[in-house]
Amino acid sequence: MLALAVFAQGTSEFMLSGLGPDIARDLGVSLPVAGSLTSAFAVGMVVGAPLMAALSLRWSRRRALLAFLLVFLGVHVVGALTGSFGVLLATRIAGALANAGFLAVALVTATGMAEPRAKGRATSVLLGGVTLACVVGVPAGAWLGQLWGWRAAFWAVVLLAVPAVAGILHSVPGDSKTSGASGVPEGAAATGRPGVRGELRALRSTRLLMTLLLGALVNGATFCTFTYLAPLFTGVTGFGDMWVPAVLALFGLGSFVGVAVGGRIADVRPVPLLVGGGAALLAGWVLFACTAAHPVAALVLVFVQGALSFAVGSTLISQVLYAAGGAPTLAGGFATAAFNVGAAVGPWAGGVAIRAGLGFRSPLWVSAGLVAVALVSAGAGRRVWLRNFDSASTPARVK
Template sequence: MPFALLLLGLAVFAQGTSEFMLSGLVPDIARDLGVSVPAAGALTSAFAVGMVVGAPLMAVLGRRWSRRGALLAFLLAFLAVHAVGALTDSFAVLLATRVAGALANAGFLAVALVTAVGMVPPDAKGRATSMLLGGVTLACVIGVPAGALLGQVWGWRSAFWAVVLLSLPAVVAVARSVPGGSADAGERPALGAELRALRSPRLRLTLLLGALVNGATFCTFTFLAPLATHVTGLGSGWVPGVLALFGAGSFIGVSVGGRLADRWPVPVLMAGGAALCAGWVALALGAGSPAGALGLVLVQGALSFGVGSTLISQVLYAAPGAPTLAGGFATAAFNVGAALGPWAGGTAIGAGLGYRSPLWVSAGLVALCLATAAVGFRRREAALVR
């Protein structure tokens, strides 16, 4: 794999730390800014909404720039809004910075996905995607627990400043590693042709499955800290370790999924999806046992990101006629799930169903994903027979 791809992963690590770190900071933010825990959890949904809206729009905008220019512009904007978020005392302003940061993140990731798959042979999209998303999983392993630890020691604002500092070397890395030419403008299909290529039934099905799986992941991940302290009975000092366990699992899942996704995508998705659904049920039932809960957090991180990264690579395989927009629509679809998942989990908690309820919601979303995939595959086979 090209060294430049690793450097793109560094930038994704900085942005992934910001996207996920609120999982360990939600209680502190809620207390400091005078809002409820479900309301503070909406900061994750706000980020996801910005990603949903921004990914296709920023992908279109990025067509006008060189890839290096687009990546740098998005990364610098991301850095700036985090500085504002670290300084504000207003929940409304913090919410706005999350949306603005998400727009920048969406643009960066959409361009980075296309840049990454352009660096490897056509049959290695899964491995390229997994290496890029390795930055996200390392954010779970290192960045998110570190952010939670910083929040406990110096307050949640210190975690935002850490993201600013983390983004600075990423700016240098992108400036030095990504070519600064015309972004292959002469080789791109017209915008209308790319949009028509996105109408593929296979692509629409894959995007829907990705949204459901990611919704399940974020539904539980957003409320993992209160689950660990209120249900499992662990002290607040355990929260960074719990988040690190989920992140370690996610890194394992992306690494293994990336190697299997190019050759056996359907078995990975169906077997992995079934195990993922069963795992959420098991965690919901066994969350009161510290040993069982910690083991399942690791397993669920691996399954969630293994299945999720495979679906991202399948989006890129399903849209060969949309080389610049496929990454944007993959990002948007997955963040539809990242927006709806925390909302659904917060709604369940707000209804008085307790901190186990997001786990049951996650299990239901994955079950719906499996049922949708089965129906879609049968229809596809029937169409081929005709």
Template sequence: MPVVLHLLALAVFAQGTSEFMLSGLVPDIARDLDVSIPTAGHLTSAFAVGMVVGAPLMAALSRRFARLSALLAFLTVFLLAHVVGALTTSFAVLLATRIAGALANAGFLAVALVTATDLVAPDAKGRATSTLLGGVTVACVAGVPAGALLGEVWGWRSAFWAVALISLPAVFAVARAVPAGRPDPAGPGVLGELRALRSPRLTVTLLLGALVNGATFCSFTYLAPLVTDVTGLGTAWMPAVLALFGLGSFVGVTASGRVADARPVPLLVAGSLALLTGWALFALAAAHPVAALVLVPVQGALSFGVGSTLISQALYAAAEAPHLSGAFATAAFNVGGAVGPWLGGLAISAGLGYRSPLWLSALLVAVALVTGAVATALRRRSAVRDVAGRSLVSGKRPVR
């Protein structure tokens, strides 16, 4: 993989740290800003909503600029949003900074995905995607636990300052590594790309991605209260628990990247079945520390392995939309990132306890499996009808 992909992953590391670090900071933010834990959990949903709205809008806007200029602009706005977030004493302002940071994150990731896949062979999109998303998993391994540790020692604001500081070298690395280039107005245009994005294969892939990512964030957002209140581990364990999840996610992305281009369907089916089983087992065994500490990295590996494979499949399915494909993949996955924590918060607010997000995660993956099975059956039936129709036109009997 080209060196520039790893430098783009550095910026994704900073952004991934911001996106995931709230899992360890929600209780502290809730106490400091005098809101409930489910309300503080909405910060995760707000970030995801910003990603959903921002990905296609920012990607369309970035067509007017050279990719380097777009990447640097998005990364700078992201940095400034975290400075404001670290300074504010208002939950509403913090919520607004999460949305602003998400818009910038969405634009950056959409452009970075397209840049990354353009730098490799046409049949290596899975490996390029996994390399770029490796920045997110490293954030889970190192950045998120470090953020939780900073929050434990110096308060949640220190984690926001840390993300801003991490973003500085990322700005310089991107400026040095990404070719300057020029705006790329060629191609089908925005409307043409939008028409290309209407393919049934892409629609199903994006829906599956939203469901799987919704399951991931539904549980991950409330991992801190689950581990402390249900599992019985102290708050000092949170950095280690988050590091385990991140380590698992890194293994999952790395391993899936080696298989996703050649055997995506077996990987997705087996991984989703294992993911469903794991969420159900986690819900049943959450009170047992050993079981929880084993299942946290396993679920991280499965969630990110399946998720990154679905992203690469979306890019393959949207080859005729070179500028917006990454944006719509980003948006769809963050639909799940918004809905998942919202559903988990509703269940907790209804008095169903901190295990309820785990059950909801299992349900979302089950829906994804059923959706994939139905879509496959319909696609095969349509293929059979097409063959039969062509045979009738040619006067030949279809082979059975």
């Protein structure tokens, strides 16, 4: 049910790429102005993740999830009904804040309900909702927009998220509410949930900060290329426009396979997965850049790079939660923010390369560069990664 809610939220985040022209015509604004709706959502995710996660510390997890999800539903109802671009922009910002808070709490809730050494698998199930949004949600949203207008896509997001409300009420355990002048949850001792100050102290871990940096770099590489797959395949590989949805779906399918398979390895062999997967990811981006003009190679690498990107990325998220056992909720918020920083910086860097006249292959080289920086950073801090962690901070002793 949490993954279903994340699927609805991921669909909402990405679907405007196919609805922008319709929104611009309907609300009487230019296409670049309509495009600012996507930027507003991204900024809301980056800023909102740690802030909403801190706010949620005063609530039970079930209450926090319900509050964020109901706000998300409400702003989409308003967005579907409004005739004002300003109101729609405000709903996108509010929706992003609610999405960020929900994802941060959902990460710790899902991993908390799983076995102690199964954070990676629980994370992969949750993030499967994001990858399915790329495979199914975004094309379906564009299709609904073509049939019945952009508002229909907003209503579809609302309908998708409603069952998750019932699922949260039925399945997520309730815990103690906050009270007292100290600002520390009454149930903290029983539930192991520290207050805001306690979680902030736990976030000073060098290992945690490095993991957040690596997550931002890897996700930046992923979305750098994903954003420009359409011009790459039409301008370099030689495919027609009709192939673009299939290419995007193939990348999304690879992403789904990556989180599914990576989740089974992340809890027992995280460092080999990150090192081996990171090296393979770098090699794949370089190979993709060199063979982008060959249709078969390009199609194979779209799938492979999607799988590797999300296998490594979801493992980094689970390692954030392992590294911050004393600050699970804020760690989820900062992980969400770090990955959205990557999702914003990567496409920007790819756009800079294209505008510099380097061609539509250049985002592939930018992606390779970002992964290379991640590997060099991990190598420089290898003592953090290669020392033996205790059982409270990692699922297994790293050899």
